[in-house]
Amino acid sequence: METLQIGRAKLTWLSGGVTHLDGGSMFGVVPKALWEKKYPHNDKNQIELRTDPILIELDGWYLLIDSGIGLNKLSDKQKRNFGVLEETKLEASLSELGLTVDDIDIVLMTHLHYDHANGLTKLINEEAHESVFQNAKIYVSQVEWDEMRHPNIRSVNTYWEKNWKPIVDQVYPFKEKIEILPGLTMIHTGGHSDGHAVIHFQDEADSFLHMADIMPTHAHQNKLWVLAYDDYPVQSVLQKEYWMEQGYKENAWFTFYHDAYFRAIKFNEQGEKVDQLERLRHAYD
Numbered sequence: 378m379e380t381l382q383i384g385r386a387k388l389t390w391l392s393g394g395v396t397h398l399d400g401g402s403m404f405g406v407v408p409k410a411l412w413e414k415k416y417p418h419n420d421k422n423q424i425e426l427r428t429d430p431i432l433i434e435l436d437g438w439y440l441l442i443d444s445g446i447g448l449n450k451l452s453d454k455q456k457r458n459f460g461v462l463e464e465t466k467l468e469a470s471l472s473e474l475g476l477t478v479d480d481i482d483i484v485l486m487t488h489l490h491y492d493h494a495n496g497l498t499k500l501i502n503e504e505a506h507e508s509v510f511q512n513a514k515i516y517v518s519q520v521e522w523d524e525m526r527h528p529n530i531r532s533v534n535t536y537w538e539k540n541w542k543p544i545v546d547q548v549y550p551f552k553e554k555i556e557i558l559p560g561l562t563m564i565h566t567g568g569h570s571d572g573h574a575v576i577h578f579q580d581e582a583d584s585f586l587h588m589a590d591i592m593p594t595h596a597h598q599n600k601l602w603v604l605a606y607d608d609y610p611v612q613s614v615l616q617k618e619y620w621m622e623q624g625y626k627e628n629a630w631f632t633f634y635h636d637a638y639f640r641a642i643k644f645n646e647q648g649e650k651v652d653q654l655e656r657l658r659h660a661y662d
């Protein structure tokens with residue numbers, strides 16, 4: 378597992394599963410001739426997208442960013458359509474660190490699309506699901522939480538009842554911005570989904586920015602390269618412009634949930650890459 382120490386925070390990338398989605402959908406209006414130079418695709422034109430939660434150890438607390446693709450949450454047809462070749466191995470990842478799901482104190486949900494929220498609940502019998510992180514407070518924006526429970530005709534395809542009903546007592550919705558621990562903040566951005574949020578951490582000169590799905594991989598560095606999946610693409614571009622400038626100014630690490638090649642990248646003020654943490658490929662990949 379890859380780790381990165383950023384000030385007081387120690388980040389570890391856990392094994393949350395993988396999807397393979399259409400490259401065109403992931404790069405919106407960008408022609409394939411351009412995006413294929415930045416990110417590899419397979420013969421079905423799909424690109425590999427991890428769904429790997431990031432464990433943050435900070436001031437004695439254990440936090441997660443997003444929850445992975447889950448286990449036994451998808452039908453065979455869904456697995457085929459979403460290119461899910463591997464499901465969550467979160468419990469195994471945690472046990473390598475001497476932890477269990479019960480040790481997780483806080484889960485930061487950037488948004489609640491199935492590929493981020495499936496890992497929040499698990500099937501306990503034919504119909505019933507229960508919460509995976511029984512002791513955790515779950516933070517998500519109020520807008521996202523509202524849409525999760527009352528999806529529209531399009532978003533109903535990604536906001537699933539089995540992912541929210543079992544966790545209602547654990548959810549702490551926030552309006553625009555919330556400081557979770559000193560220096561660790563979640564900020565509502567909208568864009569990818571109406572309730573999408575980014576996560577920022579700063580400890581003196583060290584910082585990281587988790588842009589979630591407004592910059593899902595290193596190949597999405599261009600501010601105009603946003604997803605066809607985005608509900609509000611112009612909002613994504615505006616928020617991306619603002620936050621990337623902030624991150625460049627701070628020399629922040631940009632961390633990724635979906636990137637199959639890089640866990641994190643650090644840029645200078647000109648947006649040039651100055652450091653990187655590559656994803657280690659395992660024998661079973």
Ligand SMILES: [Zn+2]
Nearest residue numbers: 490492493590
């Ligand atoms: Zn996503």
